[in-house]
Amino acid sequence: MTDLDLERLGDVWRQRPDPAELEELRRTAEAVRRRALWGQIIDLVAAVVVAGVVLLLALRNPRIETLLIGGSAVLVLLWSHIRQRRMRQIEIRGLTGNTEEMLDQSIARVEATLRRTRFQLIGFVPAFLLGIAFAYAADAARITEVLARISADPSLRLLILAAAAVSLAGMGFHLVRVLRRGREELHRLTSLREAYREERESSLAE
């Protein structure tokens, strides 16, 4: 049994690609770069616009409530940007590290998604009802009036009930799908990590 000639196989592997295929790759890369750049620009412009609008509202109506709500909105925006940036850095660190680290990181990400989705699945109906209760507590007279108007019109009532049922069912279906896909991805990632561990441990054993 002769050994594989990896030098020769390497030459076969690295055959010069078709110029048309290279041109296609160049176009794809340019489109990806442009899209990513525009994404960054849009994110930045949106953040500046939101912060500007909040500031303007606070200046026009300098009451403590406006300042509190405006300040909170800007803080949430800032926190979301910092979080997004940190997550991207973590992802990049994973991609530039070794495969097992990348797999560990991917597993942690999928597990976090699964936890969040389970929480959403359990909580989305109570959250919906809680929202209605809060609205009622905030302005009972107005809500009673709206409910009375809906009750008075059977077709409107039917329409609203149907819309609510479809929205809730759609949300539930979406969350169940995310859960199922997440579980499948987690299974594949853990199997892969296991394969790498076995490979490493068997190397140490020999």
Next chain:
Amino acid sequence: MCEDRTGALPREAAATGGIASVNGGIPPFDRIVAEFGPLISRIAMSYEADPALREDMVQQILLAVWQALPSYRAEASLKTFIARIAQNRAISFVAKQVRQPPTAEMPELVESERPDPEQVAIDANERHVLLEATRRLPLPQREVIILVLEGFDYAEIGEMLEIAPNALALRLSRAKAALKKMLESAP
């Protein structure tokens, strides 16, 4: 393509994997794509046979390279840096797919200006067989074989995968044995 293992390159060009940087910084993205596009394309091909999914994978690799470039420090060559991102992104992409690893047919890259169509067909077939065999290897072995076929030396591969030389030698020896078996059983 300057993809030899031992070719001496100027210091700066060596750090960037063969392409000179602009003002000592990272080379522009379009030059990186021109130089390392084939490497990215081959890595994507060795993980995904379905052309539509492979296109998605290539886009994700390119995006990851673009996003990661500012973090590149010339501790390793740019080629190593890009190959590592491409491999990791390809593996995470494969893990996301619902179905099992595909076996769909795919057009292979061949040099269009070659004069001898018979030789083109032989080479294309050999490459196709090699790709098919590589795709059937377990991922830890596939990763090593791809890097060897791409022309990385063992020190670079060990550094990239963060494994000791003897562990790398053992993994490579298993990968070679598995690949040989698959190539021999290929029609």
